[in-house]
Amino acid sequence: MHRRTATRPNEQWQADHTLLDVAILDRRGNPVRPWLSVILDDYSRAVAGYTVFTGAPNAEQTALALHQAVRAKPDPAWPVQGLPEVLYSDHGADFTSTRLERVCLDTHIRLIHSRVGVPQGRGKIERFYGTITTEVLPHLPGHIPHGTGGTPTSPPALSLEQLDAVVQRYLIEDYHARVHSETGQAPATRWIGAGWIPRAPARPEDLDLLLLTAATTRIVQRDGIRFHGTRYICPVLAAYVSETVTIRYDPRDAGEVRVYHQDTFLCRAIAPELAAETITLQQLQQARSARRKELKQQLRARRSLADALPADDRWAPPPAPAPRPTAGPPAEPASRHRLRTYATD
Template sequence: MHAIDPGLTALAEGGDAYRDKFEPVYRRTTTAPNEQWQMDHTLLDVMILDDKQTPVRPWLTIVLDDYSRAVAGYALAVSAPTSERSALAFHQAASRKRHASWVVSGLPDVLYSDHGSDFTSARIEQVCLDLHVRLIHSRVGVPQGRGKIERFYRTITTELLPHLPGFIPHGTGGTPTSAPMLTLHQLDDVLERFIVDEYNERPHSATGTAPHARWRSGSFIPRMPAHSEDLDMLLLTATATRRVQRDGIRFASTRYVSPVLAAYVGEDVTVRYDPRDLGEIRLFRDSAFLCRAIAPERSSETITFADLQSARNTRRRALKQQLRSLSDVASSLPEDTRHRPAAAPLSPSEPDAPAPQSKRHRLRTYAND
């Protein structure tokens, strides 16, 4: 008696069992870095403390280079994924990193994601259109094409999270093994160190090469936007306008300064920022990039009093030169007599005024002459 084909059994059971186990899967093979990036979200198996010291499970958004398996960027949050979160992860992935050894950057030819509402939003579609990136979504309910990024999630879950306070083992119904202690910012630091110092630098089991080394191999030069400010305009979080004050910009209870702002006191600008790095903000005026402003107490950069004094003096000299130019132009124009009152004509009834007589010199005489 012959055993029943397992595929036949799965097909008879109906549902997606046959498709998930037996249907052939086409895996697109990339041949160069940044040819295709994958982006996806996952709910991490760890509890952390939010701003109100309440235990919450954070969401992780990952951008992975398909060819090298290197993590290009990520974003952490305590709320469900949004298009704004996806844009922030994409911004970090495409930008040059502050961490010198994290070299992955540039723009991909293809961005591959699932059918989540944040990935199918008009904002992400417009971003990809403006940056000349082809956006491709996986088939609804078919996750096999995202196997490489799912593998990274398993690496995080098995190698990093078990060593953190608040870890939630699989099958415990969401109960952590210890009390959560980390904040979102602290978890962000831990995750970045793991990605940059460990995951991207050790040989990958599928390629046999460290992701960073594979991404840097050959004569590959990443495609960058024409202007770095284009990424800021498209991907960073925007807020309401702020008015430039004499001491800079007030945003998020913090003062931001830049010498450029000396010429825009009293005018409104739009603030764009990265919630993970409030050491600096980007300022736009009429949809055009204006400058980057820093918070002296948060940023590693500094703006000295001499910088501000120089900016004030430069602005004052520019205004004085403009005033002199306008004065020179005004003095060279002919005198405007259009509004000068005309002399009043003499009334016909009035006699002509006597003509002025010239003064005559008479001979002086004396009484005894």
């Protein structure tokens, strides 16, 4: 039996989704099961990019995972980046979408789909999912043993952001640094090899335009762009005050946005208060909602205290004295109006 294996890094990437055996809490506090999308390098077994999300898999989540895979990572311990020669996936609706085909066409990536009903070609990425299932998920609250019908062994306690942080820490600190039993090398070490330069997109801003599907329009103000209560600034925006622009952003990093004017890339605008750390858009929205609730509670408490205080009438003018009745003859009752008659009538 012939088993196809890549001969160098970034020759072939595999992409797939899986439903994780763990329950987490969504924004409303309800338990849900998240999905994991992974893009795996066939040669080194290193994870190039991933995304954790709730809901059904779609093209947006695939685009976010591919965007992370292509770009350089902030952590130098995660070296995988660049463009692959082949992207291998199944026949899911998100992998066969027109957007993904356009991305592969513009970046010169050969898109190959596996045969319908034949999952053997995706055995390497399925093995990675098995590693996640056996080594990470059993130690998390809300773990669901495989084949138990979706009943967690403990109450769910993690949010989506916390689960994302756990997966990333496991990849960098454990999986990429540990010797793989089949290749005999750590995935990060095998991907670097003897040193080579990965193929990069000619225009990274065009890749952002294709892969960052979350977009909205804003009007440029004198002090920058306002988005979800946060100010984003860039010197280039000074020439576009009062004009409408399109911003594209990564929901996992609200520290910066990409600004486009009539589908032309202008700049990257950053939020000064968020530039020093990575914060997701959902965390930003939750922080704003919590602050709004706190202010409303303070207003209610102050109104209650103000209503309980006695009225301050120290400087109010004294009431006017009531007029005294004057002694005299009793007043005649008012006569009723009658029709007057004259002698000449």
